Amino acid sequence: MNYDEEIKKYSSILENEKYKELENYIAHGRTTTYKHSIDVAKLSLKIADKLKINVNKDELVKSALLHDLFLYDWHHTPKGMGLHGYTHSKTAAENAKKIFGINDRVYANILSHMWPLNITKIPKTKEGILLCIADKICSIKETFIR
Ligand SMILES: [Fe+2]
Numbered sequence: 001m002n003y004d005e006e007i008k009k010y011s012s013i014l015e016n017e018k019y020k021e022l023e024n025y026i027a028h029g030r031t032t033t034y035k036h037s038i039d040v041a042k043l044s045l046k047i048a049d050k051l052k053i054n055v056n057k058d059e060l061v062k063s064a065l066l067h068d069l070f071l072y073d074w075h076h077t078p079k080g081m082g083l084h085g086y087t088h089s090k091t092a093a094e095n096a097k098k099i100f101g102i103n104d105r106v107y108a109n110i111l112s113h114m115w116p117l118n119i120t121k122i123p124k125t126k127e128g129i130l131l132c133i134a135d136k137i138c139s140i141k142e143t144f145i146r
């Protein structure tokens with residue numbers, strides 16, 4: 001599978017004006033949240049592919065592309081939002097619903113991507129588990145490999 005080609009199919013998300021704001025925010029290290037989200041989507045597909053896990057590709061890619069759509073600089077979390085690590089998955093899920101009209105499963109996948117930090121929001125779908133794993137791998141790489 002060509003992962004770049006798979007992601008390119010989502011131009012309605014990637015070229016959305018609101019979504020492109022992610023280019024202005026840093027995820028970790030020098031990686032923007034825009035690039036981070038695409039990398040997480042590609043890695044999620046790749047893991048599913050290599051392990052031959054039968055997934056809903058569309059829901060997996062959407063969940064990954066939109067999982068960090070919280071739209072603020074998390075290094076300076078706005079006052080009253082609570083701790084970023086705990087709150088941003090809900091903020092991202094709400095934004096994704098408002099802007100892209102995602103379904104309930106994609107919403108739940110985004111909401112649970114910070115597990116086990118958010119101990120009660122457990123990923124319940126294969127796609128949610130893949131997102132959770134791929135996000136952690138990408139985040140660690142971005143933090144330590146410059
Ligand atoms: Fe996140």
Ligand SMILES: [Fe+2]
Nearest residue numbers: 036067068135
């Ligand atoms: Fe992330």
